[in-house]
Amino acid sequence: MLTAIVIGAGRRGTIYAQYAHLYPDRLQIVGVADPREFYRNKFQKDFDIQEENCFSDWSEASKRDRMSDCAIITTPDRLHKEPAIAFAKKGYSILLEKPMAVNEEDCREIVETCKENGVTLVICHVLRYTPWAQKLRELIDSGVIGEVVNINHTEGVGCWFFAHSFVRGNWHIEADSSSSLLTKCCHDVDLINYWMAGRRCSNVTSFGHLSHFNKKDKPPGSASRCIDCPPNIESQCHYSAMKIYLDQVKQADTGFPVSVITEEPTIESVTTALKTGPYGVCVYDNDNDVMSNQVVNMQFEGGASATLTMIAFTSSALPRDVKIYGTKGQLSCVATDSPVIKHADFLTGETHEYPAEPVTHKGMAGHGGADFYCMHSFVKSLANENPADILTGPEESLRSHLIVFAAEKARKENRVVSLQPEGNYNCVNYVTSR
Structure with a gap:
């Protein structure tokens, strides 16, 4: 059995820790650190952690002798x-x-520190661990579509989800968190990097815009808070906090996203949160500054290219949609809970279907089950001392982060950014490079 301390008892930390409930013979949570008393105490109770191993400041835990095998x-x-x-x-x-981390320097320092101290580092690019993502890589490696020429990948964030997380929520101001491309779509850049099967990304461009969620789109006569908005305007608003949060708790659903805006969701506590907190502010009256739509163009060694489209304006948080074009065929997949990969063969004209293993896992369904697969691989790799189980180690994940940083530099400076073999990137003027 492995033991772990969880640093951060919020939604993500709690999800990963659920693995210990599913497999108590494989993982035990023995410590927690979080400055928020409510969440720290709830986590302590859920995982039966001794009082002396609960910390309001993670630095206090780090000063002790090592109390567990790993830190989440x-x-x-x-x-x-x-x-x-x-x-x-x-x-x-x-x-x-x-x-x-949110910049190249910090990412490199984390990687170097883990290497110098001989410890395992796994980054939660969880989607690599899903059966559908691995099946796509397996088919690419088998050569059934020849050489990969292009990957076209779309991430539909979902209109209400974007409003929750990137207009009202923790990731709505870049200076307080990071770009929406990094915080939301580093998963997708990492998948593209994975499917390119070791080819280095050499050049990146990107274009983005903060569409719709700004003051010029605010309906005339609307209030600064949804709860104060005239009923004839609020009822017609797609992003009304009344619809997103209050209607949910009225249906006795206290899960995400209402679980984020108040400690113990009730009609009364959610109403108070909408009156006083950030999640009740009009989406057109906020100080958000991250992109709501963005496209990233990548060129890889040998001439292969890839395009990532991130778009907030979808009816829900849509499954990721990927198309991979090769010299002998093409692959396509929509990452639903039971995804089917379609292969079109150019020579025979036939289409083959490869159902991937369903990815939801009871108790750990985050990211369509990807959270479970990531934790499972992490625990298994440590227990068996087998690095092959790790798909998102330090060097591989660093390369994906560097592509995101290059894309943001390209967008902000209207440039083509070239990534050098050693991982540093060099800017080339967008106009004169054409």
Whole structure:
């Protein structure tokens, strides 16, 4: 049995820790650190943690002799680096929520510290561990579509989800968290990097825009808070906090997203949160500044290309849609709970279907079950001392992060960004490079 301390008792930390409930013979949670008393106490109770192993400050835990085999770090994005480095120096294996960090320098420091101390580092690019993503890679490696020429990948964030997380929520201001491309779509950039099967990304461009969620689109006569908005306007608003949160709790559903806006969701507590907290503010009256739609164009060694489209304006959080074009055929997959990969063969004209293993797992259904597969691989790799079980180790995940950082630099400076073999990137003027 492996033991773990969880640094950050929020939604992500709680999801990963659920593995200990599913497989108590494989993993035991023995410690927790979180400055929020309610969430720390709830986590302590859920996992039966001794009082002396509960901390309001992770640094207090890091000063102790090593109390567990690994540390699961799920602090806010900008607070990943310090605990990752501190616990790595103490000899803990590290499971680190994505993004690894919000800039290249911090990412490199985390990687180097883990290497210097000989500890395992796994980044939660969880989608690589899903059966459908691995089946796509298997088919690519088999050569059934020849050489990959292009990957076209779309991430439909979902209109209400974007409003919740990136207009009202923790990721709505880049300076407080990071870009929406990094915080939401580093998963997708990582998948593209994975399916390119070791080919280095050489050049990146990107274009984005903050569409619709700004003051110029605010309906005339609307209020600054949804709860104060005239009924004739609120009833016609797609992003009304009354619809997203209050209607949900009225149906006795206290799960995500209402579980985020108040500690113990009730009609009364949710109403209070909408009157006083950030989740009740009009989406057109906020200070959000992250992109609501963005496209990233990548060129890889040998001339292969890839396009990632992130779009907020979908009816729900749509399954990821991927198309992979090769010299001998093409693959397509919509990442539902029971995905089917379709293969079109150019020579025979036939279409083959490859059903992937259903990805939902009872008790750990986050990211369509990907959270379970990531934790399962992490625990198995440590228990068996088998690095082959890890698909998102430090070097591989660093490469994916560098592509995201390059894409944001390209977008902000209107440039083509070239990534050098050693991983540093060099800017080339967009106009003169054409």
